[in-house]
Amino acid sequence: MSKTNSGNFFEDFKIGQVIAHATPRTVTTGDVALYTALYGPRFAVQSSDAFAHQIGYPKSPVDDLLVFHIVFGKTVPDISLNAVANLGYGDCRFLAAVFPGDTLSATSEVIGLKENSNGQTGVVYVRSRGRNQKGVVVLDYVRWVMVRKRDPNAPAPAEVIPQLPRALAPDQLGDALPVIDVRKYDFALAGAKHRWGDYLPGERIDHVDGMTVEEAEHQFATRLYQNTAKVHFNQFSEGQGRFGRRLIYGGHVISLARALSFNGLANAFHIAAINGGRHVSPLFAGLTVFAWTEVLERAEIHGRSDVGALRLRTIATKDQPCAGHPLKEGDAYHASVILDLDYWALIPR
Amino acid sequence: MSKTNSGNFFEDFKIGQVIAHATPRTVTTGDVALYTALYGPRFAVQSSDAFAHQIGYPKSPVDDLLVFHIVFGKTVPDISLNAVANLGYGDCRFLAAVFPGDTLSATSEVIGLKENSNGQTGVVYVRSRGRNQKGVVVLDYVRWVMVRKRDPNAPAPAEVIPQLPRALAPDQLGDALPVIDVRKYDFALAGAKHRWGDYLPGERIDHVDGMTVEEAEHQFATRLYQNTAKVHFNQFSEGQGRFGRRLIYGGHVISLARALSFNGLANAFHIAAINGGRHVSPLFAGLTVFAWTEVLERAEIHGRSDVGALRLRTIATKDQPCAGHPLKEGDAYHASVILDLDYWALIPR
């Protein structure tokens, strides 16, 4: 019996199975500093304890995406070590603020299974939850991955495909955001005057700046998240693989796009939910990431007059500035597109 | 109306105008650890809470240059996004110690304007101030940048050129340094026996070691400072530009030279003022930085018997060891010189 983890194969997953993932992780101001150095985010609430305290937080919360990446990283050894592809994620909600000093752990429940017709692989749907040291769920999301079968002759399980919402309803948003005192939210210090009411559905915003990615950067990030997926770290094996290069963790692209989006969305400081995300094509070191955003919807949150919700679709590209809002070429994505992300952000009214 | 920041152009600046810069920033021990990893500084006061406490600080103060870079970074989106060149800075004083947990914010006042004869650009002089969460000014400096005009036909403003001191007077130094107990300053632990009285004007010190810079390193640093200047990050656009490469933030060179200068200036642990600084030529990744220092002056600080001031001129070079103190070739700088920095450091007597 090997003592090393060879990961789960498709036939190892059962509907209703709950997996407790390894390595709880205390998040610290050290992680926050590294996150700043990796992406350069400038949202005032996450950057300044004083600013956060002024509007009603005890201190700066940890960036939502840092929470996402840490929880996601924990699920990798059990869920996607033998994945052929990450197909998507959705129904993702941030449910409680995380602060430096909190300890995160993760569990996943298998909620869907579908063997592919080739008999070699199947799709596994899991609902993953991140909890803090008090057991409070801080993050809840679904992802689905294509996983290899260990034995092609293993029988196919009964097919279960979960129903997922195309988007979270506005009233499901805001749990991780305390009611804030907007009179004390200093828009000059936050970097822009634009509030919820200033954004219109259909509006498109080019985030202008580009950020080139180095191998050391994405490796630092992915190890910080304790994400062990081999494709990000092992040039020896990847050099002999499909791309001849290390693949950059998709979450790295999301964080880059989010940090670039400050330029145009400076006050949309909290991601409340991710409706869906697709890594359209891979990113490699040496390429430059750009981003643009379309406002899909503007919604009130029942009972809250402090903030409103913007449903945003952020597109990230590689080596392609976004003044022309690149997205599709005919029915397919434009060759430069690497990320298509649909999410809800909250912003003062 | 675009929601993205396109920065200020020359005609947007008015004498007396005060700009509150975005994104206040809480400095943490995470930032300090990253600063150590970026440059490898070894000054005992900034490295050890126990050492700092022993001589009279509550705990280790944040490195002066980390404070400078964070404050400087905040000014970039408003002052130098459309800059053609950073021409210089001076009259820079460190006025209060900064500790992990403090939150820094920045403002700038326009104190000088001079349109260039080509009508395309002008020079803007700003006095920038960094404040902590209590409103105490921790850093005060002037910089001047050449900024593009939006409209070449816009009328030239009245010319105002501020008078700046060639060097701060010794009695203007020391505000950020509590009176220390030199008897409890352990020179062996600090790494050298040399005190204020051991340095002589005219003395030249080769700092010996060289440090090669990687793209990932200067990008990490510049993002950590939330400095958004495009030239440091965007290989896609810079690859088509003047140098064909990303330009390294000048402050990165200052911090490298300062860390190298420990070898010869181990007890000169506090930068009290920067009299002037010039980035003589650009640095690119892959090159190796060396440094040497000339002692320009030695001065007492009125009323203080614990420390004295050394006025230092530190020269940094690229791919050129400094045993021969490279500086000029005829009237011009030696081709290897990248930095010419004139500053006051304090050192136990």
Next chain:
Amino acid sequence: MSKTNSGNFFEDFKIGQVIAHATPRTVTTGDVALYTALYGPRFAVQSSDAFAHQIGYPKSPVDDLLVFHIVFGKTVPDISLNAVANLGYGDCRFLAAVFPGDTLSATSEVIGLKENSNGQTGVVYVRSRGRNQKGVVVLDYVRWVMVRKRDPNAPAPAEVIPQLPRALAPDQLGDALPVIDVRKYDFALAGAKHRWGDYLPGERIDHVDGMTVEEAEHQFATRLYQNTAKVHFNQFSEGQGRFGRRLIYGGHVISLARALSFNGLANAFHIAAINGGRHVSPLFAGLTVFAWTEVLERAEIHGRSDVGALRLRTIATKDQPCAGHPLKEGDAYHASVILDLDYWALIPR
């Protein structure tokens, strides 16, 4: 008289001499976050304050190897600045847990001297000790280095070669580990079910994963440890040297191998002692590190029923997966081997 440190030469060392090394260093959660980003370790005790507290620590201790690297780094300017080669180390014990906030300093005592027959160099043996701010010894180890003579005509000292144990005795282990409550040690959260009794002498474990190293990564690490050895940082001079490249700090390889070894040794969370270590061949950026481990011994620790000791031999390779346990080719090491490390790890019973 130069104010720069040119390091000690062979004839500067005297038996019994004690050197207090410069720059005490407060270890913070920032350092811990960087350590995680550099290597991706996943041991639950060091990762989660909640997990550590549950079993009996006040909070997560700092990774043993981070302590080792910081203490080691302090010794470099005095011991090995003029070293031709690091020959080995041994008799290394971790004697007290280190926590964020502790300040480490280091001293070394010269315990052996042997001039080489060529008259150009000699071997210096030092016992180095790391202490916390209370003066408690947290780390004690011996290393020996080949150091240049300043003057080949200087007389040879009397030869003294210290006797070192081949391995620490089991009863010398465990001082840095409080008695833990194994009932509260959650093996699922820790990532594996294997306890002390599950490992057998002679067992070989391939740690499977590979990690490619970038220049920026090892430079970040080595500066974080304030290790000033020139060969790691200066491409200008190293480019003209023996390898034409910067050499990676040997401790970086140890930490990579240790982090990879989680896959197979997830519960062996504490390194109690290093019996001996040899850097068999150099590592350079761009190469991929793999590792495998042989269990050499399994030992009880007198008076402790909570944990037992495993004596492990971990081999790291470059660009060579370890499924075949590469080690020797005839009498010599396999060309891929870079590290041969013999150490004691503690693991719940």
